[in-house]
Structures are given as structure tokens and as C-alpha cells.
Amino acid sequence: MSLDPRRRPPTQQAQQQQPPIPVPPPPPPPVAIAPAPAPVPTSTTPPKTDALPDTSFKLKFCTVCASNQNRSMEAHLQLASANLPTISFGTGSLVRLPGPTIDRPNVYHFNSTTYRAIHQELAAQDQRLYTANGLLNMLGRNLSIKSYPERFQDWIPGKPRLDHAEDQGAKGTESGVVDVIITCEERCFDAVLEDLHNKGGKLNRPVHVFNVDIKDNHEEALIGGKAIRDLALTLNEAAAKEREIHGNEGWNVGGGKARMGFDEKVPDILAEWQQRWPNLPALWSLAWF
Structure with a gap:
């Protein structure tokens, strides 16, 4: 009696034709679990700002360009945002x-x-x-x-500016005088000095005149405005320290120890500022209202 072919052992050829038994892939490497990020610390302290409090001493500023449109107005905005009394003009x-x-x-x-x-x-x-x-x-x-x-040439120093109460930076400029004038172009610097000379210094009050040379485009005006803000705040800090040391006697008429001490420090302040802003050539002169 022949054997059931289903129970017959496979031949060598049949064994060769059988498909190979699949080998399972190796397990993936273990996934590294990243540590949870540390919580971001929070603070109830308000962000640092260079805007001066209302109670602090503030120099009065004037910014000037050719048309009172771009550079002087960006600087006006920057100074007013720092809570500095500010007016602005053009010289064209x-x-x-x-x-x-x-x-x-x-x-x-x-x-x-x-x-x-x-x-x-x-x-x-x-x-x-x-x-x-x-x-x-x-x-x-x-x-x-x-x-x-x-227009700067139409300005009468000492004439009250009561009709400008709504201007940004108007608070503190009501008397119509300033301590510092900052122009944004050398020809404007020259025009300001010439006009002050022509007006004759009737108030007998000193004013520091700076020029920060800024190209007349929107991008450079923004950079220049920030540089002028830096200069203004540095000048104001120096003036406040002198008044704290020597008192404010004679300050409003351009005299006294505090004013003399501040005036003497201005060239050094400008030199240090110029190192921080080397791409903005600056000039300085002392003039009179």
C-alpha cells in the first residue's frame, strides 16, 4: 500500500522551492524623552523705559530740519515719547x-x-x-x-506758545525758550546759528546747538531720531546731576554754578555720544537767545 503523498517527506527540490521564512526587523531604538522645559519666570515689574517721570528735571529741546517734515519730526516724536519738552521747526x-x-x-x-x-x-x-x-x-x-x-526764522524766542498745548511734548515749552537745539543737516545748523545771531540774543540766555547729520529718508530718520533721543537723555541726566549738587539758582537765566558745570561737560558728553554713534557726524556750538 502506497503512502499518502500528503505525508511524504518533501524532496530536496521542493525544499529549495519553499519561500524563506521572513525574519522580523530589529526593534527601533528607544526614543529619548526630552526633559520638560523650565517654566519662563514672570515678573510683575513693568518693562524698563527711558521715559522720564513728570516729577524729574527736564531740559527743553528743539529739533530742526529743512521742512519740519521727516527728520525733525521723527526726532520730535522720539523726545516727546521720552517725556522731554520738545518743539520743532524747519529752516527752508x-x-x-x-x-x-x-x-x-x-x-x-x-x-x-x-x-x-x-x-x-x-x-x-x-x-x-x-x-x-x-x-x-x-x-x-x-x-x-x-x-x-x-519755520525757525519766524520763531520769536520767549513768546509764549500757548496755542500749541495739544502738541506732543508741549508741556514745559509754554515759555517759548529751550536749552538745546538739535539740527539734522549742516546747512540747517548754519541757518540756525545765523538766525540766532541776527536776532541779537535779546534774552541773554545761552543755548547749546548741535547738528546730527542724518540723510533725508525714512529709514535714516528713524535711526537718527533714536540717536538724538540718546543724546538728549544723556544731556538731561548731566544737567540734573549738576542741579542736584549745586542747586538751581540762576539756571533759568543761564547762570549759576549748576549751569556752568553743565556747560563745561557738554563737549565731553558729545564726544562720548559720538563713540556710540560713529556713523552720525556731529557738530556743536554755544549760541544765545
Whole structure:
């Protein structure tokens, strides 16, 4: 009786034809569990700011460029944001802004044409162009600071500025005098010194005049405004220390030990500032109202 073929042992050929038994893959390496991040410490202390408290002593500042539009207004904003009394001017004969072509600027009068009116006119003229070149954004900033561009040569030092109560930085400038003038271009620096000389120093009050040379574009104006803020705060700190040591007698008329001590320190303050801002050439002169 023959064996059941199903129970017959496989031949060598059959054994060779059988598929290999699959070998399971090796187990994956163990996953490293990262430690939980440490909790971020929180603080109830408000963020550090260089804005001066209302109760502290503050020098009074004036910023100047050609048209009282870009550089002087950015600096005006920076100083006012630090709670420093600030006014601003231009030295040109007219306010000039870029137009549709280089030979067709937009021209306006100082002391009467408001930033809002200029903004509305340029937006109606070509909103796409003046948005692209940043003019509408600049004018929007300006009209939030004060009403209209002012001309330095028309300013009467010592005349109360009571009609500027809504300006940013107006608090402290009501008397119409400042301690420091900062221009943003050498020709403006020259124009300011010439005008102060022509006005004759009737108040017999000293004023420090600086120039921080800033290119007239929006990016450089922002950098320059921060540099001017740094200079202003450094000057103010030095003046406050002198008043603390020597008292404030004679300060408001440009005399006394505190004022003399501050005046003597100004060149060194400017030299140290210039090391922090080497790409912004600076000038300094002492003049009189």
C-alpha cells in the first residue's frame, strides 16, 4: 500500500522551492524623552523705559530740519515719547516734498498749511504713489504730533506758545525758550546759528546747538531720531546731576554754578555720544537767545 503523498517527506527540490521564512526587523531604538522645559519666570515689574517721570528735571529741546517734515519730526516724536519738552521747526523758505517727478515737487507754506491738509491733497493727487514712497505714512505720523510745520526764522524766542498745548511734548515749552537745539543737516545748523545771531540774543540766555547729520529718508530718520533721543537723555541726566549738587539758582537765566558745570561737560558728553554713534557726524556750538 502506497503512502499518502500528503505525508511524504518533501524532496530536496521542493525544499529549495519553499519561500524563506521572513525574519522580523530589529526593534527601533528607544526614543529619548526630552526633559520638560523650565517654566519662563514672570515678573510683575513693568518693562524698563527711558521715559522720564513728570516729577524729574527736564531740559527743553528743539529739533530742526529743512521742512519740519521727516527728520525733525521723527526726532520730535522720539523726545516727546521720552517725556522731554520738545518743539520743532524747519529752516527752508518753503515746505518741499517729493512730487510725481524730480522737477515737480509739492510745495507748501510754513505756519499755515496743516499736515492734515497736505495728507489729504497728496492722497487725492496719487494715493498709490505717495503710499509707496512713504509720504502719506510720514504725514499721518506728523499730524498726530502737531498741527502744522513751523519755520525757525519766524520763531520769536520767549513768546509764549500757548496755542500749541495739544502738541506732543508741549508741556514745559509754554515759555517759548529751550536749552538745546538739535539740527539734522549742516546747512540747517548754519541757518540756525545765523538766525540766532541776527536776532541779537535779546534774552541773554545761552543755548547749546548741535547738528546730527542724518540723510533725508525714512529709514535714516528713524535711526537718527533714536540717536538724538540718546543724546538728549544723556544731556538731561548731566544737567540734573549738576542741579542736584549745586542747586538751581540762576539756571533759568543761564547762570549759576549748576549751569556752568553743565556747560563745561557738554563737549565731553558729545564726544562720548559720538563713540556710540560713529556713523552720525556731529557738530556743536554755544549760541544765545
